[in-house]
Amino acid sequence: MSGKTPAVVVVHENRGLNPYIEDVARRVAKAGYIALAPDGLSSVGGYPGNDDKGRELQQQVDPTKLMNDFFAAIEFMQRYPQAAGKVGITGFLLWRWRIERGGCRVSGTGLRGAVLWSSGTHCRCGED
Numbered sequence: 001m002s003g004k005t006p007a008v009v010v011v012h013e014n015r016g017l018n019p020y021i022e023d024v025a026r027r028v029a030k031a032g033y034i035a036l037a038p039d040g041l042s043s044v045g046g047y048p049g050n051d052d053k054g055r056e057l058q059q060q061v062d063p064t065k066l067m068n069d070f071f072a073a074i075e076f077m078q079r080y081p082q083a084a085g086k087v088g089i090t091g092f093l094l095w096r097w098r099i100e101r102g103g104c105r106v107s108g109t110g111l112r113g114a115v116l117w118s119s120g121t122h123c124r125c126g127e128d
């Protein structure tokens with residue numbers, strides 16, 4: 001990579017950082033972005049290698065802590081030296097993201113864009 005590069009935080013489903021989400025992050029990076037895919041299950045031992053067990057573990061994670069961890073990932077990428085300061089996010093199932101009344105509510109996060117996927121319902125928002 002030469003110069004500064006936009007960054008994307010990849011948010012996993014309710015199963016943890018499984019191989020599929022790792023592949024999504026790899027494809028985001030291959031498309032020319034800096035990709036970060038944090039494991040929201042790290043506070044309970046991380047992705048257990050099995051999606052069903054991952055779902056069970058996610059129930060043990062405090063939802064506020066989980067959201068704060070993903071917001072911390074956004075802030076980290078905004079300060080990452082090789083990143084351009086522009087950070088987008090993509091995630092799955094729309095769970096707990098502030099998607100209200102047909103619009104994205106991510107104010108105060110510094111996000112430049114969001115693409116969220118869930119059962120045929122897609123939301124895109126942001127400036128760039």
